[in-house]
Amino acid sequence: MSLPDQPVTSTKDGTAAKPAVSTPTRRQYWSSLRAMLSPERFSLREEQFFLIIAVLIGAASALAVVCFRVTIDLLKIKLLGSGLHPSVPRVFLAPMITGLVIALLVVRLFPRARGSGVNQTKAALYIYDGNIPAKTVIGKFITSALAIGSGQSLGPEDPSLQIGAGLASALGRRLKLSREKLRLIAPVGAAAGLTAAFNSPITAVLFVIEEVIGRWTAGILGAVVLAAISSAVVERWFLGDEPLFRVPAYHLEHAGELGAYASLGVIGGFASLAFVKYIAYLRPRLRKLPPWTQYLQPAAAGLLIGLIGIKFPQVMGAGYSYIDQAMHEQYTWQILALLGALKIVTTGLSFSSGTPGGLFAPTLFMGAMIGGAVGMFERHLVPHLAIPVGAYALVGMGTLFAGILRAPMTSVFMILEVSGNYTIIVPVILSNAIAYFISRTFQRTPIFDMLSRQDGLDLPSLEEEREVPLLRVEDAMRPPIGQTLTGEMPLPDAQRRVQGSAQDFFVVPVGGDDWSGVTRAELLDLVANGDVPLSRILDQNIPYLHPDHPLDTALRLIGEWPILPVVHRANVQQLLGILSVQDVVRAYRGAGLGESHAAAVAVVP
């Protein structure tokens, strides 16, 4: 945005003088005001405009998600009552009857409301040019609120992410953003939505970068961060800035405790694996059932969850209040372990039945229960140690998040952010890393990729992309045999040298940090007086590469040059090799990248 031009006079010494002051007439005043507010004055580059839009998206998403969360709470009170232990008729009937309503809405009105919000946002980014229909957003809001409020074992974060993405998409379309920006705007909204759902902007930014966009670029990162901050400010304005969980004080008293956290990582890793395999087994089978069963599947899931909920109401809904109870040592280790196992069952039922809702909160619930069970069991084994069960529950949440959702960085920062407890970072990293490793080893495809493939969408797997080895210049360069000349070499000597050479192009260090290149024909055509060195004749510099540069960078730099020099980073004049387009192609072929990528995409569990 440029400032309005001001009439400025100059003094003799060149300094700016004050503008001439005169009393403006009313007409002059209005015309200058119009000029100030004219569209031309507000002209912005699209990048700057995108950042401003990101702030607006953050605010709008937060408002929508706050309303969404409040709606869930109100529905829960209306449907299940205000007590922590709802009455049996409510537990039995609410999820089942609401399940019928949800199925009707999803099948008849909002078919795209079912499924994972994360994948739908990715689909908007990679398939639909950033387009998420407003109808989907409304449907997601209504059906997810009903599902979670009635006790289906699902969470509000995933739908919040999609609501944010949908709002962003609608705004982007309305503002007629370019196709590139329109595609990126959905993840920006997703970050805002997730921030408002979790009250954790860092987690949201990391998750969207790690799982939805898959790359760190300054442009998109700035927009995502701004949207998350704006969303956090608005969300905290309404719902306060308390961390999601309040955990009793924790200090790692002895390094030996890390062994217990490592065991939690192992148990959490296998629990994650069980959950993902269970979804991988159940969901396709339920989807293969006759279409009319889709009207009944959420109700059937609700019925089963209600039956379990009569004895264990903790497994119903998002379960945040019960996570808090587990952290405050309300349950024995047996009950905690049972609740963790039952949550796996109920969440699998709810999610696979096509009931809209997210996996984040159930994942955290399972983690808290399993972590708490491990902590309690350890306290049972070693009663003289003051084992902090709350800390185990917290670490367990991160562990299952890393194991199920396979977002290792997000899982670490999420735990720090939702608890406001930074002393726990070492156990969290250890346990998460173990769970992530186990999950990756026994389940190659991450859950979101698996779900998208079950839905017939070929979305890029960001984890698989991260695993594809990055080819570098050093993988493709070859020794510079016979293709170098020195800058000090007199022209006649150089001409004599290249005359009998089979090579057509030669690289020449011309002093300082510069390299030049010359073809044999050009060199032979050159005429100079006396023994003028080559460095004084060659005036066109060529780019050079370092061995650690990615081959992608090499391709961008190589342009029309037949070869480029590969030089040492500490001494640019030291030639390590040369690289041509053919070398790059050969390296890519040798790595077999195309085949491996295709194979990875084709894997459907």
Added chain:
Amino acid sequence: VGARSTKVAVTVTLVIILAGFALTQSFVQFHRQAELSLGRRWFDRGEQAMQAHMPGFAAEAYRTALNYNRENEFYRLRLAQALLAENRLPEARAHLLSLWEQEPADGEVNLTLARLAVQQKNYKESIRYYNNAINGVWQSKPREQRTAVRFELADYFTQLHNQSRAQAELLSLLADAPPDPADQLRLGQMLLEVNEPTHALQAYNSLLSKDDKDPQAWLGASEANLALGKYAEAEHASEKAVEIDPKLEAARQQMELTRELLRIDPLARRLSLAERTSRVAKAFQLAMRRLSACAEQKNIPLASSDTTAPAFAADEAAAAPNAVQLLYISGLQKQAGATEQALRKNPDALESTMQYVFEVERTTAPICPGPSVADRALWRLAQQSSETFR
């Protein structure tokens, strides 16, 4: 990006956001009110359950209240207290530590943590939290609250038989001079319990200086004087207590005791030898009668043949009859030398005779309840003698 339609879209978006802000505000406000109302309702249920001594129900109700008002520290504190009452100590501790992290100087949180540590028999932690509570922040009546905590801590030390630290706490209280008469009375009583009669008297006198019509204070002053061996002052104080409240049975008994003490005390100063020997002889007779009565009460045969060589019993209960028998035999042997005439001839035996009397009273007091006033008086003298010796 400069088209007019874009500006219109941005303006419309801003307007929608502002309108959404207002709508969300009212929606959230409505929800918040509903939640606060539910929270209060469940909290009230919890309070009722606590009053009905149903801490389990109360904990559940407080927990639900907390669910609707997560930031309410008081709800969490009440939940912790209910859990503590329910003896769910680890759970209570977890909630209390959460609160403590938020407000490490909160007096009530520290006090509850101290009580929890007492239940968990964690001596170090309990002392630390009690001291935190004494020096902590109290929302209402801080002085009274700190006084109450210090009393509780002194009480705790007394239970732990850590008399010196109990004394230290009580002397701190005395220095602080709690304004509440009930606290002053309690302080005096506890000072007496930790064997600090001088300071106890100070506490009672302080109370009497403000209100000399308090029969309990006079009674306390009487007990303190009695403990200090000032029987005349003790008698005077107990008489005052009876005078103010004739129905105060404890004061009446105290008066009888002090009068009896003044009447029979063989160790009183300025007694003539005749009077002293007379009192010692009477005390001896009293002790022998006490032994006989006690033996009869407990069915202990005093004249059996094997009492000359009593077997030492393994446990205390079994050892008691033997002690009575031994004392009786010893008394029979001393009887001839413990008459008034014999004592007058041999004043050196006065002390040993009185030691015997004290030994009888000390031995019979724990096993034979319901001593006469004279026996109680002798027992007090025995106590006094032990203190003096110590």
